[in-house]
Structure formats: C-alpha cells, structure tokens
Amino acid sequence: MQNNGVKITKIKITEFRRFQNVEFDIGDCITLISGQNGTSKSTLLGMLCQPFSFGVAQRKSAGATDNSKYTSNYHGQKLTEHKDLTGNLFIYTCENVFRLSKLHDTDPTKYMYRLYLKGDCITKESPIYDSGLLVRAQRRGEKKQIRFVAGPGISSEAGEGNFPHPVIYFGLNRHWPLALVKKMKIDSDPEIDAESRNWYIENYNSVLLLNESANQAEFITAAESTKRDFIGVSSRDYNSESFSAGQDNLGQILTAILSYKRLKSNLGEKYQGGLILIDELDSTLHADAQMRLLEMLCEAARNYQLQIVATTHSLYMLDKAFNSHLKTKIKVIYLKREDDRVVDSGFTSFDEIEHNLQVKATVPKIKSRDKVSLIFEDDVSKNMFFGIIGGSIKKYLNQVIMESLNAGSLKNLAALSARVPELSKVIFIPDGDVKSNIKKKNNLIFLPGDKRPETLVYECLYNLSEADPFWHACSGTGYSKQFAIVKYKANEKSKAWYKNWFKEQSPFWGKACKIAFEKWADSNKEMCKRFCEEFFEAFNKVLPGTLPKETTQKIIDKYSSSSVEEEDVAIHDTPSVCKKEKSKKTKVANENMQLSFLTQGESS
Incomplete structure (x- = not known):
C-alpha cells in the first residue's frame, strides 16, 4: 500500500x-x-x-x-x-x-x-x-x-x-x-x-x-x-x-x-x-x-x-x-x-x-429583496393596514390596490394561488365587514373589526371626548369633535355616507390618514394584536425567514401592554353610547399623549 x-x-x-x-x-x-x-x-x-x-x-x-x-x-x-x-x-x-x-x-x-x-x-x-x-x-x-x-x-x-x-x-x-x-x-x-x-x-x-x-x-x-x-x-x-x-x-x-x-x-x-x-x-x-x-x-x-x-x-x-x-x-x-x-x-x-x-474596488450591489405583495380593496384599506402595522416592514412588501375587485374576487384569487405560481407570494387583505361570509385561508386575512374602515373610524371618533388630544393633533385650524361629528347628521348612514364623510375629513388626519388610523388602533389594542399575529403568520408561510423576529415582536408588543391605565373603548353598531367621564389618571395620560400628537402634525 x-x-x-x-x-x-x-x-x-x-x-x-x-x-x-x-x-x-x-x-x-x-x-x-x-x-x-x-x-x-x-x-x-x-x-x-x-x-x-x-x-x-x-x-x-x-x-x-x-x-x-x-x-x-x-x-x-x-x-x-x-x-x-x-x-x-x-x-x-x-x-x-x-x-x-x-x-x-x-x-x-x-x-x-x-x-x-x-x-x-x-x-x-x-x-x-x-x-x-x-x-x-x-x-x-x-x-x-x-x-x-x-x-x-x-x-x-x-x-x-x-x-x-x-x-x-x-x-x-x-x-x-x-x-x-x-x-x-x-x-x-x-x-x-x-x-x-x-x-x-x-x-x-x-x-x-x-x-x-x-x-x-x-x-x-x-x-x-x-x-x-x-x-x-x-x-x-x-x-x-x-x-x-x-x-x-x-x-x-x-x-x-x-x-x-x-x-x-x-x-x-x-x-x-x-x-x-x-x-x-x-x-x-x-x-x-x-x-x-x-x-x-x-x-x-x-x-x-x-x-x-x-x-x-x-x-x-x-x-x-x-x-x-x-x-x-x-x-x-x-x-x-x-x-x-x-x-x-x-x-x-x-x-x-x-x-x-488589480487594486480596484467595486461599489456593493444592492441585493434585490424578495417581497410579499399585499392586495387591498382600496386605498383606505391600505392606509388602515399601515396605521396598525406601521412602516418598519414596508421594505418587505409590495402594495397593490384592486378597486375594481370586491372581497369575493379577492377570495377567489386567494384560492387560485395554490395553482398559479405568480400568486404564491401574495396575501389578500379584504375589509373586515365580509369576514363572516368568507372562509379564512393561509394567504387571506381580514382587516380588524367587523365593518368597513370608514365606519370604524367614524365610530371611534364619535366616542372620543372633546378633550381628547386627538383633536389637537390633527392638522388645520379649528378642527374639533363639533366640526367632525356633531355637524354631520343623518337619519340613516349608508356606505356612501360613511365614504363621503371619510373623504371630507381625511385631509385633517395627515398623510395616509395616519393620525386617525393610529388613534383607532390605540383604542382597539387587543383586536390589532390579533391581526398583527395573523398577518405575520401568513407572511412567514408565504416567505419564511424574511421578516426579522425583533421587528415583528416590537410591533406586537405595541399592542400587548401600556405604561398607563387605559379606558376600555367599545365599538358599537351605532354611535349611540358615549364614553363615561375619564378618571383623573387617564386625564394625566391624555395630556402626555397630547404632547406626542402635537409633535407629529402633518409630517406624520
């Protein structure tokens, strides 16, 4: 050998x-x-x-x-x-x-x-x-x-x-x-x-x-x-x-x-x-x-x-x-x-x-990142999504608005994704008002709440106190609950009425209506926490290992705990029940929140 x-x-x-x-x-x-x-x-x-x-x-x-x-x-x-x-x-x-x-x-x-x-x-x-x-x-x-x-x-x-x-x-x-x-x-x-x-x-x-x-x-x-x-x-x-x-x-x-x-x-x-x-x-x-x-x-x-x-x-x-x-x-x-x-x-x-x-240097190439595409019913739905999730994961997402398609059409596209490779990296996100009629799928999740985003925001603001820092945080001069809510009266509020109301108010809420949707999310933390968990679960099934865990956990934690005592805000089918008088501790907390909102303004 x-x-x-x-x-x-x-x-x-x-x-x-x-x-x-x-x-x-x-x-x-x-x-x-x-x-x-x-x-x-x-x-x-x-x-x-x-x-x-x-x-x-x-x-x-x-x-x-x-x-x-x-x-x-x-x-x-x-x-x-x-x-x-x-x-x-x-x-x-x-x-x-x-x-x-x-x-x-x-x-x-x-x-x-x-x-x-x-x-x-x-x-x-x-x-x-x-x-x-x-x-x-x-x-x-x-x-x-x-x-x-x-x-x-x-x-x-x-x-x-x-x-x-x-x-x-x-x-x-x-x-x-x-x-x-x-x-x-x-x-x-x-x-x-x-x-x-x-x-x-x-x-x-x-x-x-x-x-x-x-x-x-x-x-x-x-x-x-x-x-x-x-x-x-x-x-x-x-x-x-x-x-x-x-x-x-x-x-x-x-x-x-x-x-x-x-x-x-x-x-x-x-x-x-x-x-x-x-x-x-x-x-x-x-x-x-x-x-x-x-x-x-x-x-x-x-x-x-x-x-x-x-x-x-x-x-x-x-x-x-x-x-x-x-x-x-x-x-x-x-x-x-x-x-x-x-x-x-x-x-x-x-x-x-x-x-x-060769004594040379090459500028590093920006690697193209795999992204997940999100399909919403309209621009308002997209704004609500980012009002809840925030902008920290935008670089992992493509956003597509399909105003010509209703929730039923999104459901059918979601069902096709298993057979159409082009849809394999797509998550469909219809409004929450149709969740009772459509069966949930891995790549089909619903916005939180059981109504359209316009209706949810209206009811949230309807129930706000006139002293809430939200009104001062909005842009423009003289914006108040009296202007936004009391001034608008209708015996019967239809889908078109809520959409029209939302369209008239949205210029006061900053870019992408961020102030209004963040206020709604802050008032419905448990609901938003469940939505975030469902969305991240769906994302990881579509594109595993892409989203940093520390980023997703930080978003979820935002809705998991608070350093101040918060009131329990209920969303009703009609805005007939107003909030009770806030406790002294909540008023102190609201004053602190007001300072935060005032620094955001239109730049938000």
Missing part, C-alpha cells in the same frame, strides 16, 4: 523579515502563494525549503549515512547518492531562493519559525511529532552575517539538524534564454527509460495542447551555472535549441517530476515523497496551458506523493483554484501588506483576490 509521504502541514512564524506572529496552512497537494509585489512570497518559499536536507553535502560529515532522530526511515543510507535527472542533489536552502541583506539581515533574534510535518515515518517518539521543527538564526562566527539552523528546540544534538526530505526548487533563473547560453550539449539518446520518455512527451503535448505525435525526448546540458539542464523535445522541424521560454519552463518542471519518479523507484518502500517549490509558476505560459499544468501537477502529486508550493500572480490560475474541479486539491495563501508587516489576507474568494491584485 502506497504511503502518503511526508508533508508540511503548517508554518508558524514568530518573526522573519516582514512576517510577525503569523501562521499559514500548507495544502497536501498544491499550494499557490499569491499577493502583490513586495509581499514576501519568495521569502516564504525559501523558509519552506530551508530545514530540509536529503543527505549531508558539506563539511566534515559530507556523504555520511543518515542518522536522523526525527525518523529512522533512511537510517544507514547515503542520501547524497541520490540525485535528480540533471545530476543535482535534492538539497536547497533559503539562500538559493532569496539573498540575505548584509545591511538588514543581521540580527539573529529576529528570525524564528516552526515547520510542522506529518507522515507515516514520523512516529510519536519523534522529537518533532507535536512541537514541529524549529528554525532560527545564528551568527556566522564573529561576522555580522547570519545563518539558519534547524532542530527540535533551541539546542540540538547529532541527528537533530535538518529533516531528511528531498527538495527541488525553481527560481526565475530557469527562464534564462537558451540563446544566451554559449555552450550547450544536446543528447538525442538520453539515459531515460522508455516509460519516462513517453510520459514526458504525452504531458508536454497535453499541457501545450500540441498535436505532435512524432516528438522525441532529448537531454539538454547547459555548461553554465545560470541555466539548469533539462529534458527537451525534438520534432520534425525544431528541437530544444529553438525552444520558446514557455516550452523551456515546462520542460524543466516535467524533468523535476521525472526525477521524483526515478527516486521513488530507487528507494522503493523507503520513498516518502518530496517537495517541489516553484517561483512564478504561470510565467511564460498561456491561460489554457496554465490550467492544464495545474491538472498535470495534481496528478503527479498524487502518483509520486509530492507536495508542490508555487508563487503566482495569475488571475486565471487563482480563479481555477477557487472555481474549478481542482479546488479541493489546491490551497491558496494570499499575502497582504499592512503598514510594514505582511499578513494573511484572510481572503476566502477569488473575487477578493482579483480586486486586491
């Missing part, structure tokens, strides 16, 4: 250049590090490769067998005997990635971080199993220059240096043009097995989307330190000497993967995967090739237990990391500068990254 290999799980940085008290999770498969220029992306790559060493290549113990205290997996093996296909060791340090400044990188106390690892070969007995691998700086003798050392803690013993793990790093020097290489050797028959050659050509053609079945692998040796050796391609009409920068770049990455393929074959069961670090992964490749490269790297990481960490500025690659079938295999770290520090941006979407990389 194939093991999962050794993987970095997290880097926790105490301090390192612009990093301070920050940590980053590293993905098992591919991790893309992105950010604007100057956000220490390459520095982070160097920090990842620093504490690994596949064998000892320097000083007195160079070429010694492995004796790591972190894992016994490679004990007794000379790991430096294993080299990649270009003849280089699987060893890189941060100095291969970034240059240490003689002016600024001098204080060893300002460089410390931990690398946390996992793998089948790292047992609980390992000194880094829980605490990770500590990397810190120390001076090089008497010089001001610093160097980095690794260990389980501040002090370390033999076998407690770097962790034995193979690393290949690609910097931007891989793009050094072949045209500038003075000496170059091409081997058309490289010592590469047929399976690897076929794999190379297949993936080369696939990533670049080429239809060149006659391509053959060849090996390029550049006799200059500025250019890496790599496997290239010879076709019918060109070879590696005329490679474009993109072809060159891809060839080097494919060569690295084949190096791990060979290492896996050579180590057998001892193989624990490896690490590939790439600066500017997308560089020189067109958009579709970038996507295909990501797909190829994901497959290679799975087949050879590789962990691939790369920097990129490619919006195309980053978009695919968030919004394609590869999103479960790609981890994105986006770095951001805050003053003189570099931090984890915390971005969780491609949209945030795109805006930051």
